[in-house]
Amino acid sequence: xxxxxxxxxxxxxxxxxxxxxxxxxxxxxxxxxxxxxxxxxxxxxxxxxxxxxxxxxxxxxxxxxxxxxxxxxxxxxxxxxxxxxxxxxxxxxxxxxxxxxxxxxxxxxxxxxxxxxxxxxxxxxxxxxxxxxxxxxxxxxxxxxxxxxxxxxxxxxxxxxxxxxxxxxxxxxxxxxxxxxxxxxxxxxxxxxxxxxxxxxxxxxxxxxxxxxxxxxxxxxxxxxxxxxxxxxxxxxxxxxxxxxxxxxxxxxxxxxxxxxxxxxxxxxxxxxxxxxxxxxxxxxxxxxxxxxxxxxxxxxxxxxxxxxxxxxxxxxxxxxxxxxxxxxxx
Amino acid sequence: xxxxxxxxxxxxxxxxxxxxxxxxxxxxxxxxxxxxxxxxxxxxxxxxxxxxxxxxxxxxxxxxxxxxxxxxxxxxxxxxxxxxxxxxxxxxxxxxxxxxxxxxxxxxxxxxxxxxxxxxxxxxxxxxxxxxxxxxxxxxxxxxxxxxxxxxxxxxxxxxxxxxxxxxxxxxxxxxxxxxxxxxxxxxxxxxxxxxxxxxxxxxxxxxxxxxxxxxxxxxxxxxxxxxxxxxxxxxxxxxxxxxxxxxxxxxxxxxxxxxxxxxxxxxxxxxxxxxxxxxxxxxxxxxxxxxxxxxxxxxxxxxxxxxxxxxxxxxxxxxxxxxxxxxxxx
Numbered sequence: 001x002x003x004x005x006x007x008x009x010x011x012x013x014x015x016x017x018x019x020x021x022x023x024x025x026x027x028x029x030x031x032x033x034x035x036x037x038x039x040x041x042x043x044x045x046x047x048x049x050x051x052x053x054x055x056x057x058x059x060x061x062x063x064x065x066x067x068x069x070x071x072x073x074x075x076x077x078x079x080x081x082x083x084x085x086x087x088x089x090x091x092x093x094x095x096x097x098x099x100x101x102x103x104x105x106x107x108x109x110x111x112x113x114x115x116x117x118x119x120x121x122x123x124x125x126x127x128x129x130x131x132x133x134x135x136x137x138x139x140x141x142x143x144x145x146x147x148x149x150x151x152x153x154x155x156x157x158x159x160x161x162x163x164x165x166x167x168x169x170x171x172x173x174x175x176x177x178x179x180x181x182x183x184x185x186x187x188x189x190x191x192x193x194x195x196x197x198x199x200x201x202x203x204x205x206x207x208x209x210x211x212x213x214x215x216x217x218x219x220x221x222x223x224x225x226x227x228x229x230x231x232x233x234x235x236x237x238x239x240x241x242x243x244x245x246x247x248x249x250x251x252x253x254x255x256x257x258x259x260x261x262x263x264x265x266x267x268x269x270x271x272x273x274x275x276x277x278x279x280x281x282x283x284x285x286x287x288x289x290x291x292x293x294x295x296x297x298x299x300x301x302x303x304x305x306x307x308x309x310x311x312x313x314x315x316x317x318x319x320x321x322x323x324x325x326x327x328x329x330x331x
Numbered sequence: 332x333x334x335x336x337x338x339x340x341x342x343x344x345x346x347x348x349x350x351x352x353x354x355x356x357x358x359x360x361x362x363x364x365x366x367x368x369x370x371x372x373x374x375x376x377x378x379x380x381x382x383x384x385x386x387x388x389x390x391x392x393x394x395x396x397x398x399x400x401x402x403x404x405x406x407x408x409x410x411x412x413x414x415x416x417x418x419x420x421x422x423x424x425x426x427x428x429x430x431x432x433x434x435x436x437x438x439x440x441x442x443x444x445x446x447x448x449x450x451x452x453x454x455x456x457x458x459x460x461x462x463x464x465x466x467x468x469x470x471x472x473x474x475x476x477x478x479x480x481x482x483x484x485x486x487x488x489x490x491x492x493x494x495x496x497x498x499x500x501x502x503x504x505x506x507x508x509x510x511x512x513x514x515x516x517x518x519x520x521x522x523x524x525x526x527x528x529x530x531x532x533x534x535x536x537x538x539x540x541x542x543x544x545x546x547x548x549x550x551x552x553x554x555x556x557x558x559x560x561x562x563x564x565x566x567x568x569x570x571x572x573x574x575x576x577x578x579x580x581x582x583x584x585x586x587x588x589x590x591x592x593x594x595x596x597x598x599x600x601x602x603x604x605x606x607x608x609x610x611x612x613x614x615x616x617x618x619x620x621x622x623x624x625x626x627x628x629x630x631x632x633x634x635x636x637x638x639x640x641x642x643x644x645x646x647x648x649x650x651x652x653x654x655x656x657x658x659x660x661x662x
Contacts, residue, residue: 066589171502171503171504172502172503172526172530173502173527173530173535174527175527177526177527178520179517179518179520179521182513182514182516182517182520182526183513183514183517185513186510186513186514186517187510189509189510189513190510195503195508195513196504196505196506196508196613197613199503199504200612200613204504204586204587205587205588205589206587206588206589207588207589207590208552208554208559208588208589208590208591211549211552211584211585211587211588212549212550212552214545214546214549215545215546215548215549215550215552216550217546218542218543218545218546218549219543219546219547219550221539221542221543221546223539228539253542254542255535256535256536256537256542257536257537257538257539257542258397258536258537258538258539259538259539260539281531282527282528282531
């Protein structure tokens, strides 16, 4: 199953704007390990509620990552919300665990829980669930909600929502980017959001350590047929100080090579496992191999984690990919 | 002088659609060393004229680069146009030299010459000149012209024009990307243009040799204050086979490092000169140093070519940049 096969537009439940208008003190929660859409949607909705004259508490169990510190209001996001609430809204998360402790604390409250999300895997765990899997970002849905609430768009809302759209579409480059994504981004720019700033701050940055890691991994590139692959060892991660970022996006760089139909990066982990990141050019599919090896993903981007040494896992995955590409080529 | 200071919207001369409607056989010429906007604008306008039932000849003195071979109609572009024409249109070029031999041949013809371009340096060398320097791409202007010609947008026109907008804005990432760029891209997608395909084909690709070059240049990275720099020697270009691409975009990779305010790549040329590519994070300006060293550019992207050895040029440029950044910091 690929994500695209099960996508479905869902109209906003009219009770959502109505409950927000009635609420006196709302708690809005976004997911752990927050990305640009998590933070952008949270702050965008927060600014909209402020424009309505409402008090809301914005919560995330994890700190706001540095790349999103340029967003207005990020200092007001709390990790442990206090007090009582008459409305709870969970954003950009498929399941309650992903919303962390703020959501778990709120579960006991006698307050309606609204879930707004765009992931196909969403469990519909709220009292009211609005899950639009055709939205490229939850921020697109918040844009629609802001319209429904009759809040005039302002530059603070716009900047935060644009961050969500831009990061979840990797700058309008993912295949789920729609004309709606672009139309919303147009209106957010017209309201004063700075696309160049969002791109530079939230998208185009990486630690210097990642560039040093690429500098060690690129000379190790090898071609096997039309598969371009490389390896990131534990030692390379230790020497460069790249610990939690896996390959630092290297596999996306590799798949940009004209000569490659498919790219793979093998990242050695601490626990005698190897993380396998795979990418395919349009027209090729790496999700089948990932699925057959216990992982998952989309045709163009998939991955898995396999027990074994680097050499063992390399041979296993490259052979499976070669076989799969042969079948895809119709031979 | 930076480009932004002299930008100016220019309304389309109404004689342009009128001359096109009257023409029986138009010659459309785009610039040498064509990029995605040159080819996309040329083909987009060609498809629009075809929709009007007109015969036109599309010309470019250089072959269409491989990344644009996915565009419909690219095979019909000729290098040496033959026959006679009653209208000549030059696209995306500041001066007649840049339009190469097809334009020079047409200069003797008794036919009106129209120039459509978005570069601030345009010399207004046509009989009618439409130079809109607020357009991020000439393709945005062709979009407007297609509207003025009352040609219904079709998927062929749309795909070609989207290629122009996407490549000239590097996927909506350059600072000259406007809400209009996004609004036009929205309508082109709605007409059936495939944004993901355009991005993958025209933007996200590079020769494997470029990745090998990066693999040699990244380990040579050095920090000087907040300036991150590296070097591409003649030998590195020879070993990897990257000849005409300079640094293959390496300086854009370097400036993405969190730790850098400014990035520089020194590329050794054959003629005892060194090409200096500079990039700056928003809030910093490298154009002043480039100008003072005989080059030019924008605050965020500038460059120059300096006579001397790598070591001499490195010292000269890095010292000048350090001094300039000190002044910019208000010290």
